[in-house]
Amino acid sequence: MTRPIYGSRLILTAEHLAGVGAGRGRPALSDLRRATSTAYYALFHQLIRHGAFEFLPGATEAEAADVARWFSHSGVFAAAGLVRDAASSRSQFGKHDRTAIMAIRSASRGAIPPGLLTVADAFQSLQAARESADYDGNYDPVRAVTVNHIEDARAALTETRFLWTGQKAPGARRGVVDPGYRTVLRLALLKSGGPRGR
Numbered sequence: 001m002t003r004p005i006y007g008s009r010l011i012l013t014a015e016h017l018a019g020v021g022a023g024r025g026r027p028a029l030s031d032l033r034r035a036t037s038t039a040y041y042a043l044f045h046q047l048i049r050h051g052a053f054e055f056l057p058g059a060t061e062a063e064a065a066d067v068a069r070w071f072s073h074s075g076v077f078a079a080a081g082l083v084r085d086a087a088s089s090r091s092q093f094g095k096h097d098r099t100a101i102m103a104i105r106s107a108s109r110g111a112i113p114p115g116l117l118t119v120a121d122a123f124q125s126l127q128a129a130r131e132s133a134d135y136d137g138n139y140d141p142v143r144a145v146t147v148n149h150i151e152d153a154r155a156a157l158t159e160t161r162f163l164w165t166g167q168k169a170p171g172a173r174r175g176v177v178d179p180g181y182r183t184v185l186r187l188a189l190l191k192s193g194g195p196r197g198r
Contacts, residue, residue, distance in 0.1 A: 007045050007049075007153075037134050043153045070195045086101045
């Protein structure tokens, strides 16, 4: 039986590791490192889960899990960068990026939703923080900074749910997925290379 990886549960794990709400005292440095990494993975898994169901609507959990493996960290990072570029006023981009940026702008009717930009910014900054936390021996985690990583991930998770359901009401069922978000999920899969070699 396939059990989905929910971003909402990973973010709770990150909060626990960072000692959010635990009062005074400093969590172990290794826990702070894992909290930053887990906050990043909460957002990553939310995005690839949405991407899998966007690619294969009506998929079972097992099928969605298989499709989610087609997404790469670098592919989602690249798609997030395209969102940031689409929101900027720059007009000079590489040929392939220009086409992708035009697709995002067109789907968003020229105005990139602030929530989509929040997700893109958070993903890119959290990926950099996660790489430091996971691989940099000189990284010195600070609880307040780690808590900021978790808050950024939580805010981005909230925005992905709004973009996915197409409505802001708490507990809303899926309506119409934001067209800009849908385009970005497709670009993330494209930039990941799809099922090749996986």
